[in-house]
Amino acid sequence: MSSKGSYAFLDNKPAQQEMAREILAGLKTQPKTLSPKYFYDAQGSALFDQITELDEYYLTRTEMALFDTHLVDIAQHLGGNVCLIEYGSGSSVKIRKLLQTVTPAAYVPVDISDEHLQANARALHKDFPALNVLPVCADFTQRFELPAAVADMTKVGFFPGSSIGNFDPQGAQRFLENVHATVGPGGAMLVGVDRKKSVSVLEQAYNDKQGVTAAFNLNVLTHINNELDADFEPQQFSHVARYNPQLGCIQMFLRSDVKQRVEIAGETISFVEGEELHTENSYKYDPDEFLALADSAGFGSLAQFSDSRAYFTLYLLQAR
């Protein structure tokens, strides 16, 4: 590739019918469930960016500080001719920090939210003109195609923000197996994982005083209204987030404040008063638990970095 980086967009976005099918299937199970991927329309992405700035939300600050301290080390491990693939790139904030030290040949941001993905990928390409920026709109829970231009590069998956905690442990293993198949033997993965800690610290992080996390949680209903011509009334639901000690995870719900019926894509879904719609899991892993999970998906540990409070760990994994 030339010293002037290229920009090319690959569209593997799931069809609208797939969204309707998956959402209705989740609302017909007991308890009712929605996938966290539907949080992210433009408003959801903006609210998530606000969450990362909140006093209570220690995750982003702690992970960013780990990057500051350990990026030189990480860059040395990665070597040259690297293609960095970010799973759920969002506003591409963290990659900007990495790019101050790690100089990949290509950056492949993967996200389901296509307009947000393209806007951020274009802005990044403008700021890093030598970098090949090759965004892919896809659902990263499914296998997806990489741009042909990166075929000969060493692939490194990048999954920050403890987003891996949104899967249950079986789902996390399946996801890591998919990443393994994408990066191939000799490829690597840099993943940020939130750790188990005091329940009050965890619960405060998802119940901020300003109500930004509540607005983020409720916005999933507005997103579904807009995409699927549904008639959720978000003001009839309340945000709930609590730690489940058996599962080792924060669980978020939207509690129906009244008995109500909602029309979605031509079907009617009923809620009883007090019923909780499950919207997100955030599993927390101690290092031995996470490394066992990574090992079961074919990854060994190259390095790991934690903060002094042992709140968060960055793992650099190598695919066997």
Ligand SMILES: C[S@@+](CC[C@H](N)C(=O)[O-])C[C@H]1O[C@@H](n2cnc3c(N)ncnc32)[C@H](O)[C@@H]1O
């Ligand atoms: C919490 S943001 C993380 C942004 C960024 N990686 C960070 O840590 O700052 C999650 C992003 O993942 C995307 N996302 C969530 N589920 C996804 C899925 N199944 N497939 C593709 N993108 C997904 C969302 O659209 C959103 O932009």
